[in-house]
Amino acid sequence: MKILLSGTASDSHTWNLVYLRLFLEEHGHEVVGLGPCVDAELLAAACLRHTPDAVVLSSVNGHGYRDGLDAVRVLRTRPALAALPVVLGGKLGVVGRRQDEEVRRLLDAGCDAVLGDDLDALRAFLAAGARREVPA
Amino acid sequence: MTADTATGPSGSGFGAFVAEASAAGRLVVQPRMGFGDPGHMRTGLARTRAATAHTVGTLTVDSYTRVGALAAARAAVADGARLNGYPIAAHSPDTTRAVLSGLRGPDFPVQVRHGSARPEAIVRALTAAGLDATEGGPVSYCLPYGRTPLRESVSAWVRACELLAERSAATPHLESFGGCLLGQLCPPGLLVAMSVLECLFFVQHGLRSVSLSYAQQTDAAQDEEALRALHRLAAEFLPAGVEHHVVLYTYMGVYPRTESGALRLLEASARLAVRSGAGRLIVKTAAEAHRIPTVDENVRALETAAAAAALAGAPAPDTAPEDGEIYQEARTLVETVLGLHADLARALPAAFARGLLDVPFCLHPDNAGHSLGFIDPAGRLRWARTGAMPLRPDTGADADPYTSAGLLTALRHVADRYDRDSGDGPDGPDGYDRDSADHPDGSGRPAATPLSV
Numbered sequence: 001m002k003i004l005l006s007g008t009a010s011d012s013h014t015w016n017l018v019y020l021r022l023f024l025e026e027h028g029h030e031v032v033g034l035g036p037c038v039d040a041e042l043l044a045a046a047c048l049r050h051t052p053d054a055v056v057l058s059s060v061n062g063h064g065y066r067d068g069l070d071a072v073r074v075l076r077t078r079p080a081l082a083a084l085p086v087v088l089g090g091k092l093g094v095v096g097r098r099q100d101e102e103v104r105r106l107l108d109a110g111c112d113a114v115l116g117d118d119l120d121a122l123r124a125f126l127a128a129g130a131r132r133e134v135p136a
Numbered sequence: 137m138t139a140d141t142a143t144g145p146s147g148s149g150f151g152a153f154v155a156e157a158s159a160a161g162r163l164v165v166q167p168r169m170g171f172g173d174p175g176h177m178r179t180g181l182a183r184t185r186a187a188t189a190h191t192v193g194t195l196t197v198d199s200y201t202r203v204g205a206l207a208a209a210r211a212a213v214a215d216g217a218r219l220n221g222y223p224i225a226a227h228s229p230d231t232t233r234a235v236l237s238g239l240r241g242p243d244f245p246v247q248v249r250h251g252s253a254r255p256e257a258i259v260r261a262l263t264a265a266g267l268d269a270t271e272g273g274p275v276s277y278c279l280p281y282g283r284t285p286l287r288e289s290v291s292a293w294v295r296a297c298e299l300l301a302e303r304s305a306a307t308p309h310l311e312s313f314g315g316c317l318l319g320q321l322c323p324p325g326l327l328v329a330m331s332v333l334e335c336l337f338f339v340q341h342g343l344r345s346v347s348l349s350y351a352q353q354t355d356a357a358q359d360e361e362a363l364r365a366l367h368r369l370a371a372e373f374l375p376a377g378v379e380h381h382v383v384l385y386t387y388m389g390v391y392p393r394t395e396s397g398a399l400r401l402l403e404a405s406a407r408l409a410v411r412s413g414a415g416r417l418i419v420k421t422a423a424e425a426h427r428i429p430t431v432d433e434n435v436r437a438l439e440t441a442a443a444a445a446a447l448a449g450a451p452a453p454d455t456a457p458e459d460g461e462i463y464q465e466a467r468t469l470v471e472t473v474l475g476l477h478a479d480l481a482r483a484l485p486a487a488f489a490r491g492l493l494d495v496p497f498c499l500h501p502d503n504a505g506h507s508l509g510f511i512d513p514a515g516r517l518r519w520a521r522t523g524a525m526p527l528r529p530d531t532g533a534d535a536d537p538y539t540s541a542g543l544l545t546a547l548r549h550v551a552d553r554y555d556r557d558s559g560d561g562p563d564g565p566d567g568y569d570r571d572s573a574d575h576p577d578g579s580g581r582p583a584a585t586p587l588s589v
């Protein structure tokens with residue numbers, strides 16, 4: 001799959017992005033990396049330009065739920081991106097555990113999966129996404 | 137070694153406070169603490185002040201304010217959302233004054249730590265609240281902190297230095313974050329050089345009180361050598377009359393996950409600070425690997441570090457060379473950059489454009505990205521590739537690109553060492569003997585248990 005890998009608007013961490021690129025490439029994916037501090041408009045423009053098969057958003061600075069929500073909402077306003085698979089993960093809040101209400105809000109806004117830091121779940125999500133690509 | 141921690145004009149302010157403590161043989165300890173809620177922030181400062189340690193206070197700024205998204209910071213405050221720091225430009229100067237009132241004073245200076253490549257709004261907000269000490273640098277708050285072009289960061293930092301110098305009542309203080317950069321896997325020569333270069337930049341733009349940083353890395357002896365090189369280069373390059381001290385950061389990379397591992401790494405940094413004559417230590421808490429720490433966790437870290445420092449005794453006589461490999465590397469880099477142009481606002485971007493400075497693993501478009509650091513079998517940080525920098529890579533290095541697993545092993549090298557159960561024998565993971573005076577609880581620690589989060 002062609003994957004667009006991106007940090008979120010307020011998050012400047014990059015070791016997560018460096019790591020995830022290697023991880024995704026080793027699993028056979030093609031990766032377009034946008035780097036850190038990508039706001040929702042820049043993300044949407046990059047999706048339209050690169051036409052990826054899926055978007056992997058990574059956020060570890062504790063603002064991930066808010067930044068992720070902004071990003072997903074903007075992507076879903078663009079008709080061409082309405083069905084693009086989007087997954088968000090990392091250390092999303094500041095309290096160190098999953099916040100169910102925030103997760104629900106993201107799913108309601110059209111995020112396909114909210115994964116915390118579970119890489120097996122990411123692998124599974126992409127594997128399922130790849131299968132959806134194959135015509136039945 | 138000579139205590140250059142107290143050089144420069146005596147006076148009031150953040151730098152003078154640290155100089156006085158050093159003269160009295162006390163390490164100043166400081167948290168990295170920031171909360172969105174002003175009441176919570178005030179509690180944190182009050183507890184820092186009251187801790188059993190010689191402390192200074194910190195306002196760590198949130199990520200929205202750092203990237204200049206002030207509307208997002210205000211919206212988060214309005215929603216009551218929990219932020220990863222104090223939104224100093226979203227709260228009014230009166231609110232910040234109320235947070236500080238009765239706490240900040242000559243006996244308890246407070247510094248603003250932010251991570252912004254465009255810091256003018258933050259400097260305006262902090263000076264409007266009567267503060268005069270902050271941190272950063274045109275390179276160290278740009279390359280690791282987002283996508284602002286380096287030249288824009290340099291211009292913004294010129295204005296920020298001037299604003300700070302103009303608007304502060306007392307002697308303003310500015311600390312370089314150059315000794316940290318991305319926090320891990322960058323060999324010490326470049327960290328030391330960046331600290332010296334950024335402090336020279338601050339001086340070129342009107343500052344007279346600065347601090348040079350260095351972040352603890354993988355090997356205690358190598359760190360000690362780096363800190364001695366930093367002291368020496370500061371004395372050689374900073375003009376007479378500029379007050380300066382060295383500040384050590386407890387490990388800034390992937391942190392131990394267990395409570396005992398986290399606290400032992402913190403204690404090792406406190407001993408390193410004392411051995412190498414640092415004036416100030418900025419601590420990490422046992423929550424570091426997991427989430428934003430609570431006030432209690434911050435206080436515990438401050439007190440743990442202060443106790444370890446007190447037990448460490450006086451600075452060691454020179455055991456690490458002052459003019460060894462790290463000194464030579466750092467000096468070469470500093471001289472190469474100054475050789476491009478005397479004005480660092482021009483020399484620094486030119487140096488990055490030519491790859492003469494090149495931060496390993498940095499994704500920023502203005503960084504060449506041809507250098508590579510690695511941890512050698514003895515646990516020291518070295519260069520696998522140096523790109524166009526005027527440095528030689530290690531001959532024994534494996535210059536192959538990292539795999540994801542290899543990268544994770546390198547990133548977790550320090551954490552794993554400290555998280556491993558205490559089968560360390562008489563030597564701690566920092567490689568220093570722990571006699572009973574140095575480390576009273578060295579043998580009797582409980583087995584490492586994961587911190588509940």
Ligand code: B12
Pocket residue numbers: 010011012013014015016019020056057058059060061062063087088089090091092093094095096115116117118119121122168170196197198199202203220221251279280281316317318319320388389390391392423424425426427428429547
């Ligand atoms: C190194 C570091 C930095 C460096 C970063 C340099 C850089 N350019 O990357 C510096 C010092 C500059 C820095 C700055 C800041 N940091 Co920082 N940083 C760290 C630290 C110590 C290590 C991060 C690291 O290298 N990880 C290695 C990578 C490989 O692991 P990872 O990022 O955790 O990602 C893994 C998983 O999360 C997962 N994952 C990540 N993304 C995704 C996505 C998906 C879909 C999936 C499935 C999985 C997944 O996969 C990765 C591999 O396992 C961590 C704490 C720690 N872990 O010890 C704090 C930490 C991440 N930082 C933190 C914060 C808050 C900041 C700051 C905002 C400052 C502040 N207020 O304290 C600023 C960032 C400013 C901004 N605009 O965002 C907090 C976040 C708090 C939270 N989430 O609750 C942490 C946890 C420290 C703490 N306890 O306070 N930081």
